[in-house]
Amino acid sequence: MPKKVHVQTTINGEAVEYLCEPRQSLLEVLRDVLHLTGAKEGCNNGNCGACSVILDGRLVNSCLVLGAELEGKSLETIEGLAEPEQLHPIQDAFLENAALQCGICTPGFIMAAKALLDQNPNPTEHEIRYWLAGNLCRCTGYDKIVRAVQDAAQTTS
Amino acid sequence: MAEKKDYKVVGTRPIRHDGVDKVTGRALYGADFQTVGLLHGKVLRSPHAHARIKSIDTSRAEAHPGVRAVVTAKDFPAVEDKIADLGEGAANVKDLQDNVLAGDKALYKGHQVAAVAAIDPHTAEEALELIDVEYEVLPPVIKVLDAMKEDAPLLHEDMHTDEMGEKSEKPSNIAAHFQHKQGDPEKGYAEADVVVEQEYTTETVHQGYIEPHNATALYNPDGQLTIWCSTQGAFAVRGQVSEILQIPVSKVKVVPMEIGGGFGGKINVYIKPIAAMLSMKTGKPVKVLMSRADVFEGTGPTPGSYVRVKMGATNDGRITAAEAYLAFEAGAYPGSPVGAAAFCVFSPYKVENGTVDGYDVVVNKPKTAAYRAPGATNAAFAAETVIDEICEKIGMDPLEFRILNSATEGDIRIDGPPAPRVGFIETVEAAKDHPHYSAPLEGENVGRGVASGYWPNFGMKSSVSINVTGDGTISLVEGSTDIGGTRASIAMQAAEVLGIPAESVTPTVADTDSVGYTDVTGGSRTAFATGYAAYEAAQDVKQQMIERAAKLWEVDPEEVQFADGVFSSVNGKEQEIDFKGLAERLDETGGPVVGRGTADPNQPGPSIGLHVVDVEVDPDTGKIDILRYTATQDAGKAVHPSYVEGQIQGGAVQGIGWALNEEYIYNEKGEMTNASFLDYRIPTCLDLPMIDAVIVEVPNPGHPFGVRGVGETPIIAPPAAIANAVYRATGVRLKELPMSPGRVLKAMGKI
Structure with a gap:
């Protein structure tokens, strides 16, 4: 198994750190490592948008970004949108x-x-x-x- | 029952009960399921469309670090060559097994051949490359008419045609031929002033649900198997897995997770038995997920077909005779939807003289599965464009022609039974009255077309239980997986009976051990039949609550009445209590109240729709743009009109995709060459205008609120309506689906 990469990043306003394999996509990291399963896999090649997230203010397909690329960046996912008492x-x-x-x-x-x-x-x-x-x-x-x-x-x- | 009337809850538009979970990303779909000690499975698929499997050597894969188990067809238990009733159509158990893991032959590219369980998905994927399969490649046959030829390569050397009940002498790819006949077609054509006969072809298309198939299985040493998965029918999965693996149904528990679309394609099992087999070998939970390419190449699409329709009519617009020849690709094993196509092809119309021939034909493609009104779209593309041609020849408005020829209740259909009541004329009138139909068409290369679509709908079995909660709400437990908002439409029917708001119902979709038997979410049956079971369960609750009120007031239950959510006594004491008040006092009157309801309704009530479309055809590129779209449909009674509109809009757009560009593209080796959402292009929102959905309500006498299923019908009309519009725009009749730019330019003589 390839050696894992250590990543420090911000997800939905909170500091997060994790280990991931260099070959793991951001979508895999969100779902399998961080258990943020709101981003869905429909195609795994950028065609369907079911895994859309906002990375440093820009809309991306998380299946086309590597988990290791999140170092030092800021990510918004569906899990961060609603307030405790109020939907977006x-x-x-x-x-x-x-x-x-x-x-x-x-x-x-x-x-x-x-x-x-x-x-x-x-x-x-x-x-x-x-x-x-x-x-x-x-x-x-x-x-x-x-x-x-x-x-x-x-x-x- | 079911006169047209207004209700308090039915017909309103509450927020769906599972809504917050689904807009926050918290709803758990099959692939989201997690558990400790999970292994991951991957499936090896045949790279060949048709090949004999000479040997499979799994030893190198088994030795790969991190691999825990490998399975092939050799791991299946022996089964008889028998037809099993799975509650959702019968199927040959050997075919079911063979489709899950190929035995002697791989019958399509993508056919599952072996599977691996490993510590993570990437390791499992690496191991697939270490499985050595020796194939003897055979010539494939891909198109239905080629497969019907005498000298065609045979998929199943021992298959003989069921020729209207008789078995053919020679083996053949034609699994079955049947015929329906009424009256005297020759006499009918002799009476006709105009006769039109045309041939049509359609290609294989996929349901295109966004969520790939998934399954997690855990087999315990006590023989208990649990499967968490996305499915249209937990009980259908239980039945199939039980037959394929020869485990009693009582030892299989299926937990339906949320499901990301199905449209008929998530009834058959593919990887669920494989996850179970891998768990049996490893003793660990095993999760198997399909990729998008796996979904296209390895799961059931809807068939390509060849359809020939002939119709005669008088100059004053009366159909005198009609016939249809329907040849459908079943995929690798028998069982195409040609029967449903034969049922639907002329269903909207009164046809006194006619024949319908159906052929079920195997080809080297994935075994077809249901897809929204399976078979009907292929058939309507032919029949509804032939009618358009007749209208043009006799100079009659196509809506007037439909009103004139509409079948009425009791008319004998070509296949024998009498036609039931459905609002065909009402949907045509609704289209006629809609501003779209009379709006002027502006610009060049534009045209307007119409077509209708008919689907019989299904009833089948459902179970619901209701628990009354002390705060005046109810929890409703049902077995129909919710693909499009049916928790709401089922809950609303119970709320209507009990005089409580929709929000006072908490609906839950339960696993196979926790709710009574319930057939699949399919056949447009869920709001209708599971809604019916909810109605029955609520009636049971109502009766028990009446008894509780009687106990409270020390009167006979006959002296308690219930109306508008309030129980009252009629014994002169003028006592009354609402549902909530009585629910709060259950402990004083005997404890919990649990209601139960089952349904197996035999009058689902067909649904019918009439679509109007304006198109613009680019004469240089052949691209068709949809400018405006209106779809009318008889919903019987729309329980939640927003979700009925959603079904109509979504179905229409699937039909538009089928009409304009969706198709499996094959090379000469029988390989699908476009197994991705980039190359198998489904409509995006940029391809479409708003879709105006017009709900018509002609109550179904077979349901207490008059409900008709609505899900399937709206996919049927679009290809024919668009082809008719393209004719008005270009003067060219297109007889092949999809009407992609290349085909349009070819038909226009430009290439």
Whole structure:
């Protein structure tokens, strides 16, 4: 077994350190080492977006980042979004709009939507669709997801 | 039962009960399951589409550091060549075993051949490369019409055609041929002013659920097996694993985790028995996860098909005769959905003279599985475009033609039984009245098309139990895994009966030891049949609560009535108590109240829809853009309208993907060459407009609230509706799916 790498990083505002194999992806580290299973594996090659997380303010597929690359960086995952007593407005909007069916893609969509609204608080429908095109949903046909993001934009801006 | 009426809970839009877990990432899906001492399994798959397995040597893999066990088909117990009733269609047990781990032959690229358990997934993967399999590569056969030829390579040398009950003399890839016939088709064509006959082909497509298959199994020395997994049916997994491994069902417990999509594809088992076998060998829990490529190459897609439809009509728009020839790829083992296709092909219409022939044909592709209204989309693509051609020839509006020819309750269908009541005319009228249908089409290369889709829906068995909680709420235990919000729609039906808010129900999906037998989440049956069981369980609770109120007031139960959530006595004392108040006083009246309900309803009530689509076709690239989309559907009674709309929208978009670009692409060796989400491209949100879902409600007489299943129907119409729109835009009729840019340009004569 390859020698493990020691990583010190920040996840959802908290200092975290872990050991990982050099070949382990960030998605594997999140799920198997840190037990943060909100990021999902749908394809493991960057096509589906179910593992979306925000790394130093930028939306990435965690299956395409190595766990060892997190050294000194700051990561936001779905687990860090809600306050103890209050969901994030995007999470509320997904529930109010019934924007999920099976829910496997939902954490990825919510992280992608957050990254969008962080930099563009008032996106057009086309901008939402363009931004979310890296996240696949097979259940909803996207209609209610787009509406949820529109609603969340209204609430947060 | 089931007159059209308003309800207090049914028809409202509460937040789903599992919602917070699912938007916070806390909901645990199969792959999220963790336990101590876990080993990880990986599966070796055949690189060949068709090959004899001459030998498998696992010794180098077994010696690899970190490897704990290796299994092959030799580790299976012996089974009889028998058909097992698995509660969800019957299946040959030998075929089931052979599909899980190939015996003498690998029958498709991706066929599971051996599996390894090791200390981590990477070590297991390394060990797969150390398994030595000697193959004798055989010529593959990939397309249904090729497989039907007399000189085609045979998948199963001992398979003979079931030719309408008789076994053929020569072995063949055609597993079965059946025929339905009504009236006198020749007479019908003679009465016709116009006859249209066309041939259509469709390619293999996948359900494309985002969550790959997964399983964790633990076998204890006392013979008890537990499997944690994502599945459409915990009891279906129990039944299949029990047959494949020859373990009594009572020794198999299946714990359904949350499931990330299924659409029919998560009923059959692939890696669940393998995880169990690896756990039996190691004594440790073993987790097996599929990759996306494994899912495409190794799990059941829906068949490619060849369909020929002929239809005759008079100039005033009456269908006089129709026939369909349906040849479906079953994949490597018999059992395509050609039967359902034959049922659905002309179902919306009154056809007095007709024949339908169905062929079930094996090819070197993964054994097909159910996919949302299995078979119906292939059939409707043909029938609904032939109808469009007839309408064009006789100069009739395609919606008027459908209203004129709609089957009405009691009409005899081609396959024999009378047609049940369904709101076909109502959905067509809804489309006609929708502003979309009369909106002007602007620009060049644009066109509007319509098509309908029909699905019979299924009933099957469900169980529900309800515990009354002292604070006036109830916990509801059910066996239907929740793929799209059915916890809510089932809970709402119990809440309606008990006069409590939807939020006062806590629904739980239980394991196979903790709830009564429940069939799969499939066949559009869950809100209908498990909802029916919840209704029955709530009725049981209501009756017991009436008895408790009677005890409290020292009156006869007959003197207690229940309406709008309030129990009251009719003995002149004018006492009343609401559900919550009575729940608080259970300890005074005899202790806990537990209600139970089971259902096996025989009138699921079909569902039907009419879709309208506007497209623009780029004449230079052949790309089709969806400009506007409206889908109407008869839901009987929409329990939670948001999730009914979601089913309609999601189904329509799967149909759009099937229509425009989804297909398994094969090379001459029979290898799928596009086994990724990059190359097998499902629709993204950038490919689509909003999908306008219009719910029509014609109550189903077979359900207390009039519910009809809604999940499957919306996938059926899109390919035909889009093909009809493309014709209006380009003057070219497309007869092959998918209508990808290359095929469009070819049909337009541009390449």
